[in-house]
Amino acid sequence: MKTARVIFEDGSHKWIALVRDPSRPDYLIDTNEYLVIDNDDAILLDPGGNEIFPAVFSALSTEFDPRKIRQIFASHQDPDIISSLSLWLEFNPELKCYISWLWASFIPHFGGNKETFVAIPDAGMDIHVDNQRLQVIPAHYLHSSGNFHLYDPKAKILFSGDVGAALLPPGEDGLFVEDFDRHIRHAEGFHRRWMGSDKAKRDWCSRVSQLDIQMMCPQHGAIYRGEQVRRFIDWFVQLEIGVIR
Amino acid sequence: MATVSQDTGRELRRIVRTNEEIKSVVATAFKINLMAMNAIFLAKRAGQTALGFGVLSNELRRFATDLQKQMAELREMTYGSVTTVTALVKQARVNRVLERARMESTGIGRSLLDDFMRTRHGISIARHREQIAALNRRLNQMIADTAQIVELGSVLARSAKIEAAYGGPFSSALMQVSSDFERTIGDIQRSLENLTKQQDA
Numbered sequence: 001m002k003t004a005r006v007i008f009e010d011g012s013h014k015w016i017a018l019v020r021d022p023s024r025p026d027y028l029i030d031t032n033e034y035l036v037i038d039n040d041d042a043i044l045l046d047p048g049g050n051e052i053f054p055a056v057f058s059a060l061s062t063e064f065d066p067r068k069i070r071q072i073f074a075s076h077q078d079p080d081i082i083s084s085l086s087l088w089l090e091f092n093p094e095l096k097c098y099i100s101w102l103w104a105s106f107i108p109h110f111g112g113n114k115e116t117f118v119a120i121p122d123a124g125m126d127i128h129v130d131n132q133r134l135q136v137i138p139a140h141y142l143h144s145s146g147n148f149h150l151y152d153p154k155a156k157i158l159f160s161g162d163v164g165a166a167l168l169p170p171g172e173d174g175l176f177v178e179d180f181d182r183h184i185r186h187a188e189g190f191h192r193r194w195m196g197s198d199k200a201k202r203d204w205c206s207r208v209s210q211l212d213i214q215m216m217c218p219q220h221g222a223i224y225r226g227e228q229v230r231r232f233i234d235w236f237v238q239l240e241i242g243v244i245r
Numbered sequence: 246m247a248t249v250s251q252d253t254g255r256e257l258r259r260i261v262r263t264n265e266e267i268k269s270v271v272a273t274a275f276k277i278n279l280m281a282m283n284a285i286f287l288a289k290r291a292g293q294t295a296l297g298f299g300v301l302s303n304e305l306r307r308f309a310t311d312l313q314k315q316m317a318e319l320r321e322m323t324y325g326s327v328t329t330v331t332a333l334v335k336q337a338r339v340n341r342v343l344e345r346a347r348m349e350s351t352g353i354g355r356s357l358l359d360d361f362m363r364t365r366h367g368i369s370i371a372r373h374r375e376q377i378a379a380l381n382r383r384l385n386q387m388i389a390d391t392a393q394i395v396e397l398g399s400v401l402a403r404s405a406k407i408e409a410a411y412g413g414p415f416s417s418a419l420m421q422v423s424s425d426f427e428r429t430i431g432d433i434q435r436s437l438e439n440l441t442k443q444q445d446a
């Protein structure tokens with residue numbers, strides 16, 4: 001079972017990270033899921049694949065009633081991001097899934113119907129969780145051609161999907177980045193290979209540099225905090241990407 | 246008691262075998278249609294002595310067309326079975342994952358999943374199973390109806406053989422054609438017997 005860790009809390013506004021399942025088979029990539037709660041409403045970010053649904057569901061339900069999740073945000077179309085959609089819909093068929101317009105007709109192969117999907121335009125949009133406005137930030141080609149991140153101005157948290165992701169070896173899989181230089185080695189190969197457009201990368205770096213980010217939460221690996229966020233952006237902007245190396 | 250996934254796996258394998266038999270009958274029915282056309286031409290050439298044979302050849306052609314229509318309906322029915330079985334496979338997979346989630350959960354998650362598995366899922370799987378049983382009953386009925394049509398074809402082929410004996414100088418050619426009819430319809434009967442056996446298995 002995964003662990004539910006509260007990474008931000010201010011009154012009724014909360015971020016919960018669902019992380020690190022010791023019973024996960026090693027042929028499945030490890031993923032982080034995040035639940036953003038405001039009062040009695042919640043949105044689940046990148047709910048994960050079918051196979052890890054039990055671990056995500058059980059961890060999540062220790063902190064929040066899963067029936068109250070009204071929305072799902074899928075950063076892009078990959079199976080480790082959203083193939084569990086049909087299982088979440090079993091609990092709440094009214095659930096709305098936000099996904100790039102580019103994937104809105106592909107993802108229904110995982111489940112859902114016409115009413116399920118909210119197609120996000122390329123420029124992004126706002127999503128409300130009860131009283132809180134979240135900003136959908138374009139991150140196209142990083143790595144998917146229709147790709148978004150989610151920024152919470154109240155918590156100052158950026159959910160960054162695959163950007164910032166790291167494939168951590170056993171023993172170095174803490175929830176937060178502790179030693180940036182040591183950590184970034186586990187992120188380098190992933191970013192070089194998975195991120196395909198240098199122009200898109202520079203655009204993204206410029207876009208997120210204008211946001212006040214206290215925490216950057218990727219879908220794989222550890223969370224960057226404070227100064228590490230700026231260090232990551234500086235590292236990423238100069239990284240040569242789109243290469244097999 | 247067999248698990249849902251064992252049930253669905255067996256159903257899918259049975260549907261595949263049924264489809265293969267249907268394909269073989271359709272191909273044979275097409276062959277009979279061509280054979281009947283040739284027989285009609287042969288009867289015309291034989292003239293007065295093969296009038297009865299000509300009538301039977303026309304009937305055999307109609308039989309082949311009816312059989313093709315019947316097999317098309319059967320195929321449509323097996324397609325319906327695939328859709329239902331697929332829904333059951335999907336349901337079974339969902340069930341499996343939810344059962345794992347139930348085992349791992351505590352508190353509200355556990356009680357939610359307990360209720361869920363007891364009500365909606367149980368009902369849903371039972372409904373799919375009923376649908377498959379109903380489809381199988383209809384499929385059995387249709388195979389029985391088809392067997393009757395083929396029995397009529399068999400009678401026509403035997404009668405054609407008798408008529409061939411009165412074909413004068415064309416007798417041996419007509420005999421050859423009617424024997425071909427008889428053998429080919431025998432093939433169809435065997436395919437239908439296989440279909441029946443598969444349904445009963």
